[in-house]
Amino acid sequence: MGLLSLKYRRPGHVDKGKFLSSRRGDASSDVSLESGQTGSSSGIPDVLAFDKIMDGGTCPPCTIRDFINYLMYIEHSAENLQFFLWYRDYVKRFNEASTSDTNLSPEWTQAMEDETAAKIQKDAVERIRKEPEAVAIFRGTDFEKGEADIVLESRDPFSTPPSTPSVKDTPSLWSRSRATSYRSQCQDAFRAAGASQPFTIQPFRAEVNRVIATYITDDAPRQLNLSSKEQKCVVQALAYTTHPSAFRTIMGSVEDTLRRQAHPNFIRWTICNGNPARVTFARSLGAGTILCATIGAILLTLSSAGRGWRALLAIPWTLGIATLVSAYKGMCVVLHGLHHRHVRPWELFDYSAEEGVVSPSSSSSSGSELEERGNHQRGRGSKEGNNNSFESFGSSNNSYEDEPWVVKYERRGLVRKVFDREVWIQEPALRQIQDVIFVQSVLAGLLGGGVLTAVFVAVPVGGFF
Structure with a gap:
């Protein structure tokens, strides 16, 4: 790392709501992702770049574990990084699977995605024409949008999904019931998006069902900030295939948010x-x-x-x-x-300082391995905060509010x-x-x-x- 100039200025705070609102029409975001840079990363040296942290090339307090703890406890948006880590590992495992299995899940091409998006847009416009009063309500106000956007973004993309109770590990009977529940939720999502039911023999279909139920559907425990259009597009893509390309649209959104909003705020906070x-x-x-x-x-x-x-x-x-x-x-x-x-604060209480914690690598650990490590840490305690932070699937990230350290730190004296x-x-x-x-x-x-x-x-x- 070269010497920093005395003119150095730490990264400016990127407001989450304003960023997500402006990103939808920001064409420069694609350049940021293609170049592998953080985007508006003024004040962040190359050795603390987003990719460096993801590849495990940094030391505390700038590691991937520190990053996810920041998103969990400070910014309350850990689901973006959790999904990002799962997807990187999913691509690796899908590419390593046998050819005969992967042939059952063809690639979701850009042309297919554009065609699906256009069809969703057209259906939304037709629905508006049948119900013109929906447009008249907002006409002349600050909330006026395009005709299609009124339908496609009817739910608030910036709302925080409701908290769900924490779920603990139980015997295999519970696991089978959860798998059935995932399939049921996915079937509802496919019907709502106007997609046909997928082939269950496709590779990783059960895992993809868990992803849909955990990150994509309405009221999912770790619901991503997706517009209605993005949600419908990805659901239709996943109804067709389990190929990683089906996640292209939302991965661009998630990675852009991590690089250009969460990462600069994390570095600013870490300073x-x-x-x-x-x-x-x-x-x-x-x-x-x-x-x-x-x-x-x-x-x-x-x-x-x-x-x-x-x-x-x-x-x-x-x-x-x-x-x-x-x-x-x-x-x-x-x-x-x-x-x-x-x-x-989450490092102070209920965790043994003598016990080391193995930080999972985003590039080498599978989703199941990450989950197993999280379960192992749950059993022996972790000094690094929420035991579920590295698990690909689980309860809402808001469940950390029930952890003992929260109340103990609030009661801690000012001095x-x-x-x-x-x-x-x-x-x-x-x-x-x-x-x-x-x-x-x-x-x-x-x-x-x-x-x-x-x-x-x-x-x-x-x-x-």
């Missing part, structure tokens, strides 16, 4: 080395130091003391401004001096949060970014402290006392 309580404390300390130094300068100016005494206040001004600027960017200068960061346990930052690139931000804060402190000192020293002696 912060303190928890919110510590950062707030640092901001208060910096502001208080500046305020005290300013009051002292005013008193010295009004007194009979020589001007030279006022110059001493440059020190607290510099320290206060540097601390405030650093805290504004989410960093505590004390933690940075040690290259430490606070332990995340204890400020001085929570610290760990070493292992990722060199992240340490370098924090070094640059620290230098920028010190330079801002020197500049601000110098200006304030010059102003107060230039004022004549007051001599009031």
